[in-house]
Each structure stands twice: as C-alpha cells, then as structure tokens.
Amino acid sequence: MPAEPLQISHVPLSSTEKVGWIAAICREALRADNLPQALDSAVRGLVETVGYFSSSIGLLDAERREVVNRAWCSRGSAKIPEGYRQTLEEGVVARVVRSGEIAEVPDVRQDPDYVALFPEVRSEICFPLRAGEEVIGVLDVNSDQIDDFDDEGRWLLETLSGLLGQIIEKSRLLDEVVETRDYLEGLIAAAGDAIATISLDGRVQRWNRAAEQMFGYRRAEMVGSPIAVLAHPEEAPDTEHLLRRVAQGDVIEEHEARYLHKDGRLVDVLLAISPVHDVTGGVMGSSIIIRDVSEARRMEARFIEMHRQVAASEEKYRSLVHHSLEAIFLVDPLAFTIQEANPCAVALTGRSAERLVGMRWPDLICSEDMEMGRRYLEEAAATGSGGIQEIRLRCPDQGELTLEITAGSVRSSEAPFLQIIGRDVTERRRAEGETEVMRSRLFQSEKLSAMGELISGVAHELNNPLTGVIGYAQLLLDTPDSENAQRNLERIQHEARRCHRIVQNLLAFARKRQCQWSSVSVNDLLVETLDLRAYQMRVDNIWVVRELDADLPRIQADSHQLQQVFVNLLNNAHQSMASTGRGGVLTVTSRRIQDRVMIRFADNGPGIPEDIRHRIFEPFFTTKKVNMGTGLGLSLCYGIIQDHGGTISVTSRGSVETVFVVELPAEASAVAAEGAERVLDASGAPPQEVEVHEKARRILVVDDEETILEFLSEALRMRGHEVDCAANGLHALDRIREQPYDAVITDLKMPGMSGRQFYQALSRELPAMARKVIFATGDLVAHDTIAFLESTGNTYLEKPFSIRSIAEALRQLEE
Structure with a gap:
C-alpha cells in the first residue's frame, strides 16, 4: 500500500550526504522481501531522507496503454488515489514512456504537459525504469523549489532508477519462475499419465498421483525404491539398460514395456524417458512418463475384429446387390x-x-x-x-x-x-391403363344398355307432346279467334319445351365425360333421373313416391357417374316390379344421417333370393334373361360409390320389399338444400321472359336451314335490327368483305364450308370480326365440338333456343 505523506521540514543535504542516503536507499530496496516493499522503501527514502517534496513509481500496463501508480510518498496534504492510472497521451510521465528518455521540468508552470497533482510542486524530473531495452515504468521525483535538480542529483537518481529497474525485472522473473514451477507441479499432479523422477542409481525420487492409481503403490512406498521393481521379471534388464542410456544423454521415446500392478496384474505401458540436467549441464537423473495402453491394446484388438466383421458385412452386401x-x-x-x-x-x-x-x-x-x-x-x-x-x-x-x-x-x-x-413397373402400369380403359368402356357399355331401355319410353313420351304441337298448330290454322289462337300458341310452346327437356336429359345421360368432381345436390340429381323414367313407369303402373329431405347437405361427386348409379337402381326396380305384371310402388328417400347423406330405393317387387344376395355386386352376375343385361350394372355402381368414399348395400324380405341403400359423405361446409325437393315444372310452362333492352345492330345470320334463317331474321327484325342472311360459310365471307357487321350468328354444321372453317378463315383475314361471331349448334355431345367452342372463347347458343337467349347472347357480345 502507498505510504502516507510525511509532515516534515525540508532540510537541504550536502552532496556527500545525498550519495550516502541514495546508497542507503538502494540497500534497503535490495533487502526488501517483495517488490511492493522495495518500491515503498525507495520513494520514502527520497522524501523522508533525501528531502524531495514527493516521489512515486508507476509501472506500465502495456495492454491498456496506461501507467499505474504502485508506490508514492509526499510531504504535502494531497493524496494520489490508490491504483491511480495515467494514460500515455498526456503528462510528463507519459512523455518518458513514449520516448524512453529522462524528462526534467525546471518550472512546472512553464510546461503544458505537467499534470498538477500537488500545488506545492515547482520542478519535476522523471526517469524511465528499464528491463533491458524495454521501458517498464517511471520514477517520478518532485521538488517544491524551481530548478532543484543539479547534475549530481540527476546522476544519483538515474543510478537509483537503474537499480529499481533491475529489482522490478528480478521480481517479475522470480514470479514467473514460481508460477511456472507451480504450474508444472500442478500438471504433474493432475496428469493422466504416471510421472516419476529417477536418480542416477535408478531409485524413485518423485511419484505423482496418476502413478499411485496406475500401479497401486503410494508415494511413500515408491520414493527410494528402484523403478525396476515395476518391470515384468523378463523385462527388468531392459529397464536398467534404458536408464543407463539416458544417463549418457539419450532420450527414449514410446518404448513399449510390461509393468506389474501391486496386485500382480499385467499393465501394458508406453515409456518416454528424458535426462534431467543440473546447473552445470551434467545429467543428475531422469524423468519418466508412463502411459497405460492396456485399454488401447484391447481396443485395438476389438477394432481389428470389428474391421473384419465390417469387411465381411460389406462383402455380403455387395453379393446381395450383385444378385x-x-x-x-x-x-x-x-x-x-x-x-x-x-x-x-x-x-x-x-x-x-x-x-x-x-x-x-x-x-x-x-x-x-x-x-x-x-x-x-x-x-x-x-x-x-x-x-x-x-x-x-x-x-x-x-x-x-x-x-x-x-x-x-x-x-x-x-x-x-x-x-x-x-x-x-412399365408393364404393370400399361396393364393398369388398359384395365382403366376397359372399365371405362364397360361403364359406357352399361350406359348404352340402360339407354336401350330408355329409348322406347322416350320415343313414346316425345310423340305425345309432338302430337299436341301438331294438333294445336292445326287448331290455330282453323280458328280465326285471336283469344283461342293465343291459348293454342301457349300450348304449342308448352309441349315443345317438354320435348326439349326430355331430349336434354337424355343427352346429358348419354354423354361420355371425364371424371369431374364438383358440389352436387343429390335431390336435384334424383329429380332429373326420375324424370327420365317417369313416363315408362306410369305406363307399367309403377307409382313413384318421393321423400326428399329439405335439409339435405350437398356432396362432392361426379354428377354423371352418380346419375349412372341412380339410373341402374331405378331400372332394376322398374324391371323387377314390371315382371310381376301388376305394377308396384317405388319409394325414393333422401335423408341426412350425421355427416353423411343416405339415399334409399325401396320397391315391392318379387325380391332377391337369399342364396344369391351375397353375389349381387359381382361383375357379370345377373338373374335376368339373355340379352336383358350385361351383369355389370350393380358392379359398376359398387365401384363408383366406393370411389366416392361411400357404401352401397341391399336388403330383401321375400316378395315384400327390396331396398338398396347408398350412403355418401357430405361436404365439410355443407349447406342445406332449399325446399323438400326441386321438381321440374310438370306443366311445362315457359319461364317468365324478362325484357332485354337492345340497341339496333347490323347482323349477319348464317345457316343452311331455311326455316332457321327465316325464324332468326324475323325475330331480329322485330327487335329493330338490320339483318342479312347467308346459306353457308363462303357466302358469309363474301358478305363480310363487302361490309362490316356488328354481330354474326352462324351454325356450326353446314355443307360446303362449315361454321368452324368459316370462323378459322375469318380469324386469319379479319380477326376483329371473328370476335363478334356467335355460334349456334344442336351438337353438344361430341367432345371435339365442346373443345372447339371453349377454345374460341366466343358466345354460343344451344338449339333449340329462345328469342330471349338470342338477345342475351348479343348483350354478352357487347360486354
């Protein structure tokens, strides 16, 4: 700790006295037990004995670029804080460290670098403390007299600073030696290897903890004993020979040997032996490091065995891969x-x-x-x-x-x-593809088979409304009364719409489509399918009871495949009841059961015998007469329902009732269907026309049917349009080259240049005009027709069409 400043009078000393006191200060510093005591005695002697106002010693902290005060003494009242630090950027002390030269300030008031710690100071002198050429600190001496340092004083202080530099360096070296010794002692004590020092006569002098654990002998047992007692009897001479070689200055590295544990166990060891030299360079003994490699030898043996097993395993693996x-x-x-x-x-x-x-x-x-x-x-x-x-x-x-x-x-x-x-899997995938094609063909075949049963009923049902159309038309011709004429016209339109609806349902069922999943209303699909069979069932005295749930949720399904299932089940029920000759009752029910939709078909036909009921869904199994069915209907129904994630089952009670039940999963976000059922207008009344306001246009109508040309011309002219006609595509192109049109309505199928060829020629010649084309067609069954219409993006009309449909198509064209 820094000394407290002394309150003594400043007494000038003679040169001889100064030399004597400096010599005394040096002796005291050299006799000190440690560095802080040596530095403290030096600064006290300069103040208390020689008579300077203050003195301090700072040591350099090179890493932080600061000088740290380690000892000080002063006759003034101010104190230097313990551990006071001064940067190397300011002050006389910093100048000395930077330059390595003595710095004297005769009058501190005239030096801008002076750092005023004591107001009484008038002059200052600083000496670098060196360790060799390196500056390690600064001796700072202050006087309360201006220019108080003569040549003799400077020489004495410089001598003292040199001695202090040696004392500091000696103290540091001693600290490093002690630290190194303690570090090495710690390493030896904590080492995992056994370490011992051996005298020239082969006796143990040092024995660390790892050696005690490795061989079972405590330090007290081994110190003074020959190291050779550890060697296997057969290898004791080898150990003595090694020690003689080391005594001559040799170094032994990684010598394998067998030593014995105190309990007699064999320990495989690896030895490293080095000579230990005295201060004269002579060999005074040896140090030996002993590593236990017993486990390593066992691991090596295990590794060799594992390597052999891995090689055998790899050989087996390669053989499996090869074959x-x-x-x-x-x-x-x-x-x-x-x-x-x-x-x-x-x-x-x-x-x-x-x-x-x-x-x-x-x-x-x-x-x-x-x-x-x-x-x-x-x-x-x-x-x-x-x-x-x-x-x-x-x-x-x-x-x-x-x-x-x-x-x-x-x-x-x-x-x-x-x-x-x-x-x-090339062949397997090819076979699966062929199977899928065959399944599709069988599916379509079954549809055609079902259509064969529908055709006769549809023909009769179409003939009835057509008869009405012809009859009412004749009445219209014979009845001049305008009121009756209006009523007869309404009846003609009513019966014509019935014909149109029947044809549309039949075409929708017959059309071959790709599987297309969408949100489907089961009630709507049931109604459409029942309408297909309604007439024939009435003819055969079969009454249909519809019990359709008002809150039935929608399902995700392919509507055409699902309609195929419903048609097959209705046909089977129809044929079964018709075969009795007494008609019957078919009850079609839809219900919601938790998150599923149930559809039930119950008939009171002759039923299904119990012994064949389990085979009812097998492919090609049928109880019908030859040429009455393919035997694939119920099998296809079973496959379609399974593909939809549902189930289909049958129960039968003799001649009382046969029930087919279909269950399908409802949509996750199902919305209840509106109304108990959506029944198509049985009266065939036309929907109410909504007036569409149009602007007058110049329109070209292209069709090879004279009746359609006349109908369209008259209908469009009645709405204020200017109309030209063409009987085919070539004639239409000539018309368009002569004058532009606001719209072109063309049939697709025409002799000579078809509507499709006309559109393609127009697209090449007048692409802007081609975008004004409205197609009219009665063929929306063929895939190529649908693909063509969709590829153009143009509006099209499906025959038969109403006058309102024409007006709506013209409005869409304008948009």
Whole structure:
C-alpha cells in the first residue's frame, strides 16, 4: 500500500550526504522481501531522507496503454488515489514512456504537459525504469523549489532508477519462475499419465498421483525404491539398460514395456524417458512418463475384429446387390454421379457398367420427369431417405421405361452413398391403363344398355307432346279467334319445351365425360333421373313416391357417374316390379344421417333370393334373361360409390320389399338444400321472359336451314335490327368483305364450308370480326365440338333456343 505523506521540514543535504542516503536507499530496496516493499522503501527514502517534496513509481500496463501508480510518498496534504492510472497521451510521465528518455521540468508552470497533482510542486524530473531495452515504468521525483535538480542529483537518481529497474525485472522473473514451477507441479499432479523422477542409481525420487492409481503403490512406498521393481521379471534388464542410456544423454521415446500392478496384474505401458540436467549441464537423473495402453491394446484388438466383421458385412452386401433382381445404383450424394450399378441395373438401362459409372443419374431420366427426379434425389440426400417415387427413364434398347424407385443413404468403409433401388413397373402400369380403359368402356357399355331401355319410353313420351304441337298448330290454322289462337300458341310452346327437356336429359345421360368432381345436390340429381323414367313407369303402373329431405347437405361427386348409379337402381326396380305384371310402388328417400347423406330405393317387387344376395355386386352376375343385361350394372355402381368414399348395400324380405341403400359423405361446409325437393315444372310452362333492352345492330345470320334463317331474321327484325342472311360459310365471307357487321350468328354444321372453317378463315383475314361471331349448334355431345367452342372463347347458343337467349347472347357480345 502507498505510504502516507510525511509532515516534515525540508532540510537541504550536502552532496556527500545525498550519495550516502541514495546508497542507503538502494540497500534497503535490495533487502526488501517483495517488490511492493522495495518500491515503498525507495520513494520514502527520497522524501523522508533525501528531502524531495514527493516521489512515486508507476509501472506500465502495456495492454491498456496506461501507467499505474504502485508506490508514492509526499510531504504535502494531497493524496494520489490508490491504483491511480495515467494514460500515455498526456503528462510528463507519459512523455518518458513514449520516448524512453529522462524528462526534467525546471518550472512546472512553464510546461503544458505537467499534470498538477500537488500545488506545492515547482520542478519535476522523471526517469524511465528499464528491463533491458524495454521501458517498464517511471520514477517520478518532485521538488517544491524551481530548478532543484543539479547534475549530481540527476546522476544519483538515474543510478537509483537503474537499480529499481533491475529489482522490478528480478521480481517479475522470480514470479514467473514460481508460477511456472507451480504450474508444472500442478500438471504433474493432475496428469493422466504416471510421472516419476529417477536418480542416477535408478531409485524413485518423485511419484505423482496418476502413478499411485496406475500401479497401486503410494508415494511413500515408491520414493527410494528402484523403478525396476515395476518391470515384468523378463523385462527388468531392459529397464536398467534404458536408464543407463539416458544417463549418457539419450532420450527414449514410446518404448513399449510390461509393468506389474501391486496386485500382480499385467499393465501394458508406453515409456518416454528424458535426462534431467543440473546447473552445470551434467545429467543428475531422469524423468519418466508412463502411459497405460492396456485399454488401447484391447481396443485395438476389438477394432481389428470389428474391421473384419465390417469387411465381411460389406462383402455380403455387395453379393446381395450383385444378385438382386431389382436395379440398384450407388450414387454420389452431392454430384449424383453413379459409382456402381448392379447387373440388373445394367440390363434395365441397356448401358454397360463402364458406361454407367461416372454418368449423372438424373441424365437417365426423361426430360419431362428430370426436374421432379432431381428434387427427389436432393431431398433423399438431405434427409437420408426418400419415399416411393415413379419416374420414367430413357433406355437405348427399350425406349421409355417406368421405374418405381426408393432412395436412402448408405455408408461403407470408403464413403457415404445414396442407394437407389428401382423396379420396372412399365408393364404393370400399361396393364393398369388398359384395365382403366376397359372399365371405362364397360361403364359406357352399361350406359348404352340402360339407354336401350330408355329409348322406347322416350320415343313414346316425345310423340305425345309432338302430337299436341301438331294438333294445336292445326287448331290455330282453323280458328280465326285471336283469344283461342293465343291459348293454342301457349300450348304449342308448352309441349315443345317438354320435348326439349326430355331430349336434354337424355343427352346429358348419354354423354361420355371425364371424371369431374364438383358440389352436387343429390335431390336435384334424383329429380332429373326420375324424370327420365317417369313416363315408362306410369305406363307399367309403377307409382313413384318421393321423400326428399329439405335439409339435405350437398356432396362432392361426379354428377354423371352418380346419375349412372341412380339410373341402374331405378331400372332394376322398374324391371323387377314390371315382371310381376301388376305394377308396384317405388319409394325414393333422401335423408341426412350425421355427416353423411343416405339415399334409399325401396320397391315391392318379387325380391332377391337369399342364396344369391351375397353375389349381387359381382361383375357379370345377373338373374335376368339373355340379352336383358350385361351383369355389370350393380358392379359398376359398387365401384363408383366406393370411389366416392361411400357404401352401397341391399336388403330383401321375400316378395315384400327390396331396398338398396347408398350412403355418401357430405361436404365439410355443407349447406342445406332449399325446399323438400326441386321438381321440374310438370306443366311445362315457359319461364317468365324478362325484357332485354337492345340497341339496333347490323347482323349477319348464317345457316343452311331455311326455316332457321327465316325464324332468326324475323325475330331480329322485330327487335329493330338490320339483318342479312347467308346459306353457308363462303357466302358469309363474301358478305363480310363487302361490309362490316356488328354481330354474326352462324351454325356450326353446314355443307360446303362449315361454321368452324368459316370462323378459322375469318380469324386469319379479319380477326376483329371473328370476335363478334356467335355460334349456334344442336351438337353438344361430341367432345371435339365442346373443345372447339371453349377454345374460341366466343358466345354460343344451344338449339333449340329462345328469342330471349338470342338477345342475351348479343348483350354478352357487347360486354
């Protein structure tokens, strides 16, 4: 701790006295027990004995670039704070550290660098304290007299600063030696290896804790004993020979030996022996480091056995890969280059093993699947495994193959690989495709079979309204009364609409479509299907009772497939009851049961015998007479309902009742259907026409049917339009070249140039005019017709159409 400042009078000393006191200060500093005591005695002597006003010693903190005060003494009242730090950027002390030279300030009031800690100070002198060439601190001496430092004083202080530098350096070196000694002692004590020092006669002098644990002898037991007592009897001479070599200056490294534990156990050790030198350089003994390698030897033996097992396992794996009936590729997980391919992979790809090795596996993939294949491999390499993936490969000999692959990481003694296992499923997929085509054909065949049963009833049902049309038309001709004429016209329109609805339902059922899922109202679909069979059932004295739930939710379904199911079930019930000759009652029910929709068809026909009921859904099984059915109807119904996530079942009670029940899942966000049932207008009354206000246009009508040309011309002229007519596409093109039109209404099917050819020619010649074309057609069954109409984006009318439909089409054209 810094000394407190002394309150003594300043008494000038003679030169001889100063030399004597400086010498005394040096002796006191040299006799000090530690560095703080030495520095404290020096600064006290300069103030209390020599008579300077104040003195301090600061040591350099090079890392922080600061001088830290370590000792001070003063005759003044002010104190320097303990651990006071001064930066190297300001003050006389900082100047000394930076320059390494003595700095004297005869009058501190004249030096801008002076840091005033004591107001009484008038002059200052600072000396660098050195360790060799390095500045390690500063001796700072202050006087309360101006220019108080003569040459003799400076010399004495410089001598003292030199001695103090040596004392500080000696103290630091001693501290480092003690620290190093303590560190080495700690290392030896805590070392995992046994460490001992041996005298020249081979006796133990030091014995650490690890040596006690390794051999079971305590330090007291081993110190003074020959180290050779540890050696195996057969190797004791070797130990003595090694110690003689070390005594001559040799160094022994990694010498294997067998030592004995106190309990007699054998310990495999590795020895490192070095000579220990005295201050003269002579060998005074040796140090020995002993490492227990018993466990390492056991591990080495186990490793050799494991290596043998791994080699055998890899050989077995390679044999399995080689003889596998599936294609196996070993692929680099980063570049996806093929490293190995088994014989099956060679045969499958049609490329030799030499050609495959080095190829990138994605380069085998068809261009359409390449991006998907690359992502699959990247994911498999990242996660370590990939699921089952189908992918198409290009093969020189076999063309395109479909492979079912799995990929996973495997490790060998050489490197990690991505293993790809491929199975050729080309034929299986081709067979499945053919099966699907056959199923589609059978489905359509069954529809045609059902249509055969519908045709006769539809023909009769169409003839009745047509008879009404002809009759009322004749009455209209014979009746001049305008009131009767209006009534007869309404009846003609009513019966014509009945014909139109019957034809539309029949075409919707007959049309072959791709599977299209949408939100479907089961009640609406049941009503439409019942209307198809209504007439024939009435003729055969079969009464239909409809019990349709008002709150029935919608379902996700293909409406055409579901209608096929309903038609088949209605046909079966109809035929069953008609076969009795006494008619019957068919009850069609729809209900909501929790999150499912139930549809029930119950008839009072002759029923289904119990012994064949379990076969009712088998393909080609039928109880009907020859040429009365294919035996596929109920089988297709079963497949369609299963595809929709539903169930279909049958129960029968002799000749009392047969019930088919269909259950289908409702939509998650189902909205209840409006009304108990939506029955098409049985009266056939036309919907109320809404007046559509139109602006006058110049319109070209193109059709090969004279009746339609006259009808459209008259209807459009009555609405204020200017109309021209053309009997075919060529005539229409000539008209358009002569003058522009606001709209063109054209039939699709015409002799000569068809409506489609007319549109294509117009698109090439006058594309703006082509966008004003409205198509009219009665053929919305053919796929190519529908595809063409959708590709143009133009408005089209479905025959027969109303005058209001024409007005709406013209309005859409304007938009």
